[in-house]
Structures are given as C-alpha cells and as structure tokens.
Amino acid sequence: MGVVVKLAGARDPKARLAPLVALVEEDMVHVNRIILDRARSNVELIPELARHLIDSGGKRLRPMLTLAAAKLCNYGDDGHVRLAASVEFMHTATLLHDDVVDESNLRRGKTAARLLWGNEASVLVGDFLLGQAFKMMVDVGSLGALRILSDAAAVIAEGEVMQLITAKNTETTEDDYLAVIDAKTAALFAAAAEVGAAVAERPKSEAAALRSYGRNLGLAFQLVDDALDYSGEPSMLGKSVGDDFREGMITLPVVLCYRRGTSTERAFWERTLKEGDSDDDDLAEAMRLMARHNALHDTMERARHYGSIARDALAIFPESEPKAALLETIEFCVDRPF
Amino acid sequence: MGVVVKLAGARDPKARLAPLVALVEEDMVHVNRIILDRARSNVELIPELARHLIDSGGKRLRPMLTLAAAKLCNYGDDGHVRLAASVEFMHTATLLHDDVVDESNLRRGKTAARLLWGNEASVLVGDFLLGQAFKMMVDVGSLGALRILSDAAAVIAEGEVMQLITAKNTETTEDDYLAVIDAKTAALFAAAAEVGAAVAERPKSEAAALRSYGRNLGLAFQLVDDALDYSGEPSMLGKSVGDDFREGMITLPVVLCYRRGTSTERAFWERTLKEGDSDDDDLAEAMRLMARHNALHDTMERARHYGSIARDALAIFPESEPKAALLETIEFCVDRPF
Numbered sequence: 001m002g003v004v005v006k007l008a009g010a011r012d013p014k015a016r017l018a019p020l021v022a023l024v025e026e027d028m029v030h031v032n033r034i035i036l037d038r039a040r041s042n043v044e045l046i047p048e049l050a051r052h053l054i055d056s057g058g059k060r061l062r063p064m065l066t067l068a069a070a071k072l073c074n075y076g077d078d079g080h081v082r083l084a085a086s087v088e089f090m091h092t093a094t095l096l097h098d099d100v101v102d103e104s105n106l107r108r109g110k111t112a113a114r115l116l117w118g119n120e121a122s123v124l125v126g127d128f129l130l131g132q133a134f135k136m137m138v139d140v141g142s143l144g145a146l147r148i149l150s151d152a153a154a155v156i157a158e159g160e161v162m163q164l165i166t167a168k169n170t171e172t173t174e175d176d177y178l179a180v181i182d183a184k185t186a187a188l189f190a191a192a193a194e195v196g197a198a199v200a201e202r203p204k205s206e207a208a209a210l211r212s213y214g215r216n217l218g219l220a221f222q223l224v225d226d227a228l229d230y231s232g233e234p235s236m237l238g239k240s241v242g243d244d245f246r247e248g249m250i251t252l253p254v255v256l257c258y259r260r261g262t263s264t265e266r267a268f269w270e271r272t273l274k275e276g277d278s279d280d281d282d283l284a285e286a287m288r289l290m291a292r293h294n295a296l297h298d299t300m301e302r303a304r305h306y307g308s309i310a311r312d313a314l315a316i317f318p319e320s321e322p323k324a325a326l327l328e329t330i331e332f333c334v335d336r337p338f
Numbered sequence: 339m340g341v342v343v344k345l346a347g348a349r350d351p352k353a354r355l356a357p358l359v360a361l362v363e364e365d366m367v368h369v370n371r372i373i374l375d376r377a378r379s380n381v382e383l384i385p386e387l388a389r390h391l392i393d394s395g396g397k398r399l400r401p402m403l404t405l406a407a408a409k410l411c412n413y414g415d416d417g418h419v420r421l422a423a424s425v426e427f428m429h430t431a432t433l434l435h436d437d438v439v440d441e442s443n444l445r446r447g448k449t450a451a452r453l454l455w456g457n458e459a460s461v462l463v464g465d466f467l468l469g470q471a472f473k474m475m476v477d478v479g480s481l482g483a484l485r486i487l488s489d490a491a492a493v494i495a496e497g498e499v500m501q502l503i504t505a506k507n508t509e510t511t512e513d514d515y516l517a518v519i520d521a522k523t524a525a526l527f528a529a530a531a532e533v534g535a536a537v538a539e540r541p542k543s544e545a546a547a548l549r550s551y552g553r554n555l556g557l558a559f560q561l562v563d564d565a566l567d568y569s570g571e572p573s574m575l576g577k578s579v580g581d582d583f584r585e586g587m588i589t590l591p592v593v594l595c596y597r598r599g600t601s602t603e604r605a606f607w608e609r610t611l612k613e614g615d616s617d618d619d620d621l622a623e624a625m626r627l628m629a630r631h632n633a634l635h636d637t638m639e640r641a642r643h644y645g646s647i648a649r650d651a652l653a654i655f656p657e658s659e660p661k662a663a664l665l666e667t668i669e670f671c672v673d674r675p676f
Binding site: 141164 | 379380381383384435438439457458459461462463465466468469470472473475476479481484485488489490491492493494495496498499500502503
C-alpha cells in the first residue's frame with residue numbers, strides 16, 4: 001500500500017535539494033547559531049522545550065528560502081540571516097500551537113512537546129518564540145520585511161481557525177481546502193521568499209515574483225504532504241502513514257475521494273473521519289479507495305500545477321546560481337519522499 | 339470576611355480614574371473603533387470570539403496609559419491611537435492564552451471563551467490578535483515602539499512560563515513572585531506607557547521615566563488584584579472571591595501567610611494549594627489566616643510602595659493635565675475595589 005504514488009524519475013530526491021542547501025550552507029550556520037541563541041531564557045523550561053523541537057530538525061526549508069531569495073536579489077548585508085531565523089521561529093511557534101489544537105502525539109518523529117511538558121507550556125513557549133521572532137525582525141530594521149511577516153502571522157492564524165472549522169467536514173470542497181492551506185501553509189512560504197526582496201529593497205515586481213514563487217511552492221509542498229500521509233515510507237516521513245486519517249483531517253486526497261465516491265463510500269468517509277470511528281482495516285480501505293479514484297495521483301498532479309506556477313513566477317529573474325537552486329527546490333517539493 | 343482590607347479614604351474610587359478617562363475620551367473612541375475593525379475576519383469564528391472578550395470590556399487601562407503618555411509627551415500625530423489598540427490586543431491575546439493555561443472558567447465576569455469555543459479556538463484567535471497587533475504597530479512605522487512592544491511580548495510569555503513553574507509551589511519567595519508579576523503583568527504596563535514617549539520621539543530620560551512609571555504601576559495593580567481576590571466584592575470584581583485560592587495560585591498574600599505561619603498552617607497551605615484539596619470552609623480558613631498575619635494589609639502596603647516609585651518616576655515632567663491624570667491613576671490602582 002505504501003507505493004501507491006510512484007515518484008516519476010525520483011532517483012535521489014534529496015539531490016534536488018542539494019543546490020539550495022549548498023547555496024545557503026554558510027548562512028545557515030549563522031541562522032542555526034541565532035536560533036539556539038534566541039531560544040535561551042533564564043526560565044529553564046523555555047530552552048529545554050524549544051530545543052526539543054529545534055534539535056529534531058526538520059528540513060529548515062522556509063529559512064533557506066529567505067536566504068536564497070536574498071541572494072537572488074543580490075542582497076549584500078547580513079539582515080537576511082536574522083529574518084531567516086525569524087521565519088523559522090514563526091514556523092516553530094505555529095507547530096507548537098498546532099499540536100495543542102490537533103492533540104497530536106508526534107511531531108517530526110519525536111513525542112510532541114505538549115505530551116512531555118503539557119499544553120500550557122506549548123502555548124506559552126510558542127508565544128515566547130513568536131515574541132523573539134518579532135524582536136529579531138525589529139533588529140533588522142526593515143519595515144517592509146516587518147509588514148510582510150506580521151501580515152503572515154495574522155493570516156496563518158486565520159488559516160488555522162479555518163482548518164478548525166472545516167475539520168471533519170467531509171463536504172469540504174477543493175476550493176475551501178485550498179483556502180485553508182493557502183493561509184495556513186503557503187502564506188509563510190510566500191512571506192519567507194518575499195522578505196528576501198524586501199530586505200534587499202528590490203522593486204515591487206521582484207518582491208511580487210518571489211511572493212508568488214513562495215506561495216505556489218507552499219501549496220505544492222502541502223499537497224504532497226497530504227499525499228505522503230497515505231503513501232510515504234514511515235522511516236522517511238518521521239511520522240506514521242495514516243496520521244491524518246486517524247486524526248480525521250480532511251485533506252485533498254479525501255476531498256477527491258469523497259466527491260468521486262459512491263454513496264456507500266461517502267458513508268465510509270463520514271463514519272471514519274466525521275465520527276472518528278476508525279481502525280487499521282479502515283485505513284487499508286481508505287487507501288484502496290484512493291487507488292480506485294486516483295486520488296493520490298491527482299493530488300500530485302495538482303501539486304505539479306502549482307509547481308509550474310512557481311517556476312514561471314521566477315522567469316523575470318536572469319539566470320543565476322540562486323535562481324537555479326530555487327527552481328530545483330520546486331522539483332524537490334513535488335517529487336519528495338519525505 | 340469581605341472587608342479585611344479597609345480601603346483607606348476610598349470614597350469613590352472610580353473618581354480617581356475619572357481624570358484619565360476624561361483626558362483620553364476622544365482618542366478612546368478611535369481606539370475602540372479600531373479594535374472592532376481589526377477583530378474582523380472572513381473566518382466568522384474570529385470576530386465572534388474576539389467580540390465576546392472585547393464587549394465584556396474591562397477597564398482598558400493599558401491603552402489609556404499609552405494615550406495619556408503620548409499626550410504627556412506632546413505627541414501631535416495619530417499613531418498613538420493604533421499603538422493603544424495594539425497594546426489592548428496584546429493584552430487580549432494574553433488573556434485568551436492564559437485561560438487555556440489556567441483552565442479558567444470565568445473571564446471578566448463572563449464564561450471564558452475556551453469553554454464556549456474550545457481551547458483550540460482560544461489559542462488560535464489569540465495568535466490572530468497578536469498578528470493584528472504587530473500589523474498595526476508596523477503601520478505606525480515607529481521602530482522604537484516596535485522594539486518596546488516586541489520585547490514586551492517575549493517577556494510576558496517568559497513570565498507566564500515562570501508562573502507555570504512556580505504554580506502550586508508554596509515555598510515561592512516574595513522575590514520569586516515579584517519576578518513573575520514583573521514579567522507577566524508589569525512588562526505590558528511599562529511598554530504601554532513607554533511607547534507614548536517612543537512614538538513622540540522624546541529623549542531617553544522621558545522614555546525611561548514613563549517605563550518606570552508603567553512598570554511600578556503594573557506591580558501595584560497586580561498586588562491589589564491579588565489582595566482583592568481574597569477580599570473584594572464579587573459584584574465589582576466580575577469574578578468570585580477565592581478564585582485564585584481554588585485554582586491553587588500562589589500570590590503574595592499566600593507567600594506572606596505561608597512564611598509567617600506555623601507548621602500546621604503551612605501544612606494547610608500545602609494541602610489546599612499544592613495538592614488542590616480544598617472546599618469553601620478552607621477558603622474561610624484561608625481568609626482567617628490572612629487576617630491573623632496581616633497578609634492582605636501588607637500586600638496593600640507593598641502595592642503602595644510601588645505606587646510611590648511610580649509617582650516619583652514622573653517627577654521630571656512639568657505639571658500638566660496628563661501628568662495629573664497619570665498620578666491620580668496610581669491612587670486608583672492602589673485603592674480600587676475592582
């Protein structure tokens with residue numbers, strides 16, 4: 001069941017991220033140092049909990065986008081490094097608050113912080129990291145970057161509330177679902193890329209291009225995430241296959257299956273997701289239905305569509321190493337196994 | 339038992355707030371309009387939940403401080419209005435997250451939002467309001483004000499985590515407790531007053547004076563709050579007497595009683611607060627112990643001490659209507675019945 005989505009031509013998907021990683025390697029050393037430094041506090045619980053999440057890694061895709069975007073815009077100073085750290089802190093704060101909201105038990109393959117330190121600590125340490133993120137942005141002193149990232153903070157929260165409302169609603173349309181991931185995921189990708197142009201004080205056209213690149217990359221990234229939850233290799237995902245299903249999350253593969261399904265199949269989705277009555281056999285059945293309706297294949301196709309828009313958004317920039325790395329990152333996002 | 343603290347000379351304590359209210363009345367109309375406007379969202383749950391809290395009012399003391407401080411500094415533009423609204427949003431976001439952390443059932447005399455809409459919505463709408471607060475600050479464009487308020491955001495979260503750690507610890511010292519309220523309450527009062535000088539681009543000495551005024555006013559305000567929880571009139575408090583006791587909160591009256599008490603009394607505090615095993619008879623006993631050890635009286639004395647520091651902090655400013663209003667606000671804070 002784990003190979004429903006055959007990744008076309010995915011010889012070594014990590015190789016696709018290599019140009020981006022190489023491009024920003026030096027800057028990322030500084031970003032990681034700032035992240036550890038700004039997670040410090042005399043209140044011991046804060047660095048302890050923050051490091052639990054920070055050490056578990058993750059791909060650090062968002063801060064890398066900020067660094068690469070700044071390079072694409074020939075930015076010559078060092079503000080992009082603190083902005084990249086701010087972006088990662090905003091993301092980490094969202095994860096902490098998300099886990100409280102979703103009642104998740106795993107995050108990046110480790111026990112969710114909320115289970116180790118309690119919901120209270122997750123809420124408050126998230127708030128602390130958000131405060132630190134804004135402090136760093138203020139230090140950089142770019143009002144343009146501050147505007148982009150504070151807008152994103154409000155939009156992400158709106159997206160999370162939207163998701164709360166649409167949760168377990170099997171009648172969610174594809175458009176409803178896109179509105180949710182546009183706010184909850186794509187907004188931070190868009191802001192992460194756009195601040196690269198803002199801090200370099202580039203013209204609006206370049207800022208808009210990077211924003212569009214980031215947004216569409218974020219949509220593609222989230223859609224692939226949705227598909228992987230029903231098809232990936234657990235060892236690479238850092239979480240189990242079927243987590244979304246068990247949590248009753250409505251994602252695009254489900255939206256497609258529900259709309260394309262028979263009334264019996266719809267009753268199945270309502271029982272398992274809306275009413276939350278499901279077991280491992282149900283997960284197997286869900287995966288069979290996804291195969292029958294091509295739901296994962298078509299979710300990946302949708303992801304490729306957004307990937308193409310991201311590619312075209314960058315067309316106004318002349319060829320360069322940063323541009324090549326950002327384009328290859330699209331390929332990674334739509335073709336990744338983790 | 340409700341009159342343990344006799345409020346010396348408190349004829350009409352509301353009258354003490356009247357000069358401040360009159361001073362900022364016109365600006366507060368704009369602040370209130372901005373607050374309603376910025377709590378809007380296409381995601382219906384957001385304005386619904388935000389208005390539940392906004393309509394229940396509260397004193398709006400913090401935004402009034404920002405407005406009055408700006409007037410004291412002869413600020414001539416309109417940025418102070420949006421900064422005041424930002425301060426109130428930061429406060430509201432903290433209340434929402436606080437309720438999740440404390441598992442509170444009442445807030446400002448109304449059912450806590452978390453009980454009506456769930457913890458998830460309280461976390462996320464708090465995040466949304468915080469995002470909106472930062473957007474408004476960015477609109478004003480004062481990097482000085484942004485620095486002050488983003489610092490405060492991080493410190494407040496640190497204070498909340500500290501409180502989480504000291505919670506139910508009856509051995510908390512007065513210094514430990516002061517560190518908690520310094521961060522969780524006084525930091526926002528300090529920032530609210532200081533941004534008035536920052537937006538008016540006044541010299542450091544005036545910013546520092548307003549910061550010190552706000553900080554000490556905040557400490558006094560919180561200490562009186564602590565005393566009122568064991569002595570106030572429920573109809574004026576908007577909450578029940580004894581809420582802190584029932585939630586096992588360690589506040590200064592408890593710190594004093596515990597330290598001054600016999601070993602039997604200490605065992606009482608450990609059972610009721612640390613182990614959370616208490617009923618109404620225990621609350622009555624707690625109030626008797628507070629009377630025996632002068633705990634409420636001395637908590638009010640401590641509040642007056644910080645009130646005096648706040649008063650002296652403003653001494654560098656020449657006499658004016660805003661100064662008089664800010665000084666009278668100290669009297670309100672140390673002598674208020676609600």
